[in-house]
Amino acid sequence: MTTVADTPLPEARRREVMRQALSVGAATGAYGISFGALAVASGLTVLQTQALSLLLFSGGSQFAVVGVLGAGGFGLAAVAASTLLGVRNGLYALQTSRFLGVAGLRRLAAAHLTIDESTAVGVAQPERAAQRLGFWVTGVAVFVGWNLMTLVGALVGNAIGDPRSYGLDAAAAAAFAALLWPRLRSGDAVATAVLAAFVALVAAPALPAGVPVILAAGAAVAVGLRRGGRHERPPSPDAEPHGADPLP
Amino acid sequence: MTTWATVLLACAAAFGLKLAGYLVPAGWVRGERRSRVIALLPVALLAALVAVQTVVGDGGALLLDARAAALAAAVVLLVLRANFLVVVGAAAAVAGILRALGWA
Numbered sequence: 001m002t003t004v005a006d007t008p009l010p011e012a013r014r015r016e017v018m019r020q021a022l023s024v025g026a027a028t029g030a031y032g033i034s035f036g037a038l039a040v041a042s043g044l045t046v047l048q049t050q051a052l053s054l055l056l057f058s059g060g061s062q063f064a065v066v067g068v069l070g071a072g073g074f075g076l077a078a079v080a081a082s083t084l085l086g087v088r089n090g091l092y093a094l095q096t097s098r099f100l101g102v103a104g105l106r107r108l109a110a111a112h113l114t115i116d117e118s119t120a121v122g123v124a125q126p127e128r129a130a131q132r133l134g135f136w137v138t139g140v141a142v143f144v145g146w147n148l149m150t151l152v153g154a155l156v157g158n159a160i161g162d163p164r165s166y167g168l169d170a171a172a173a174a175a176f177a178a179l180l181w182p183r184l185r186s187g188d189a190v191a192t193a194v195l196a197a198f199v200a201l202v203a204a205p206a207l208p209a210g211v212p213v214i215l216a217a218g219a220a221v222a223v224g225l226r227r228g229g230r231h232e233r234p235p236s237p238d239a240e241p242h243g244a245d246p247l248p
Numbered sequence: 249m250t251t252w253a254t255v256l257l258a259c260a261a262a263f264g265l266k267l268a269g270y271l272v273p274a275g276w277v278r279g280e281r282r283s284r285v286i287a288l289l290p291v292a293l294l295a296a297l298v299a300v301q302t303v304v305g306d307g308g309a310l311l312l313d314a315r316a317a318a319l320a321a322a323v324v325l326l327v328l329r330a331n332f333l334v335v336v337g338a339a340a341a342v343a344g345i346l347r348a349l350g351w352a
Contacts, residue, residue, distance in 0.1 A: 034336045048255050055259035060290060065258050067297050071304065075249030075257070083261040085293050087286060093269020102270070111267040167343030170315040173301035174322035174339030180294035181326045192288045193295035200296035205308040209300075216296030217289060224285030 009129045017121075017130045021137035024117050028059075029145015035062055036153020038172050041163030042070025046154045053150040057143060058115050060179050061086045064213075067172050073210025081213050092119035099123075099131040113139030188223050195219035314351075318343040 009017070032053060039049035044066060052062045061082040068078035093114045099122065102110045113136070122135030163169060184190050196219035203212035249257075302319045305311045318339040325335045 031332050034333060044251060044255070048251055051255050052259065055256075056262045058262055060294065061258065061262055064293065064297060065255065067301055069251065069254065071300060072306075075251070075254035078254050079258045079261060081293060081297070082258040083265065085290055086262040086265045087289055089262070090265040090269035091286060093266055094272075097270045107270055108267070111270055112263060114266045114269065165344060165347060167314065167318060167340035167345075167347065169301075170318035170343030171336045171340035173298050173315060173319045174336050175332075176294050176297040176301060177319060177322050178326060178332050178335045180291065180298060183291050183294070188284070188288065189291045192291045196292035196295040197299035200299045201303065201310060204300060204304045204310065207308070209304075209308065212304075213293060213296045213300060217292050219295075220288035220292040221285050224288050225281055 007127070007129055009127065009133065013127070013130060014133065017125060017134045018137060020124075021121050021134050022141050024121055024138050025141020025145050028117050028142045029149055031059065032146040032149030033153035033156075034171065034175060035059065035066075035146075036150040036155075037157035037163075037168060038063070038070075038153075038175065039066040039150075040154045040157040041168040042066045042172070044069070046151075046158060049154040050147070050151055053147045056082070056086075057112060057146070058086050058089055059146075063172070063175055063179070067176065068210040068213065070169070070172065071209045073213075074208060077208070077210025077214060081210065084214070084217050088116075089114050092116070095119060096122055096135055099128055100135060101132075110135075110139075113143060115139070115142065117142050192219050192223040195223065314343040314346040317346055 035053065036049055039052065039062075040046060044052075049066075052065060056062050056065070064081040064085050065078045068081050069075075093111060096110065096114055096119055100110050118135045118139035121138040122131045125131045125134050157163065157168065160166060180193065184193060196216035199219055200212040200216040203215050207215075298319070302315050303310050303312060305313075321342045322335050322339040325338055330338075
């Protein structure tokens, strides 16, 4: 999976990219333990939890599924919240498809591995061969680590009993806050977050669980369109895709 | 909808979006306004999830309990640039301790 076309990378560069990719993979994979524990705490079985990490493989969307279901929301609301959060992966794919040059089965594999981290490491490299190596190694490393640690978290979460007494339900909000935090870099992002939280809380007492979160997506539309006429500085080239703007 | 149907549908939709990025012309999502709305989508959803998970109780009522204290601890740690797992673990610990003490 790490065969690289075009000009081969010098050994020193290859090792540099590998080190970066594997360290991102190890760090991110470790978060899987919190997903596994929170998923079983919200009522999913170990198998359902593992299916999300294997097949959905996008942290924010996975947390959204278990968050909405755990709060008693109905299935379609969980799917909608998860899917709206996954839109950014499709945008990353527009970028990564330019340097990966994949077709057929390799394209399906690349699509599955297109997430925050693999995109970030890939686009950060100056040479094409390093972009490809960085994307694939990061994607596979995160996939393996995330899935193994999901299993550990799910088994531990299952074994310890009532999740409420360990505060695991409260940890879900902290997980979402930690995912949100690095995105709050612009005034628009902060305005969107405040408006979205407000909409969700106003709607919560009146609507079924999960629906307020979907309604809050309107905050992105309201803020994004409102500022449409104003000129903003372009995103800096070294901004991580974690940040506000996933587009080049 | 069963939990399995929810899980598998969410998986299919996520993969479909990822694959679509390899198949559609990039021009579909060009345009300053469109790309800004798309970039702000995760912000809106995550903020709403934080709010709902923190203060919405059973039946949709708003209430302040151990979860709010846990979130406050998480925010302090995020300001201090703590690692993701530290943030999540500390929030769970704060809520668990407050409940064990019977304070929330």
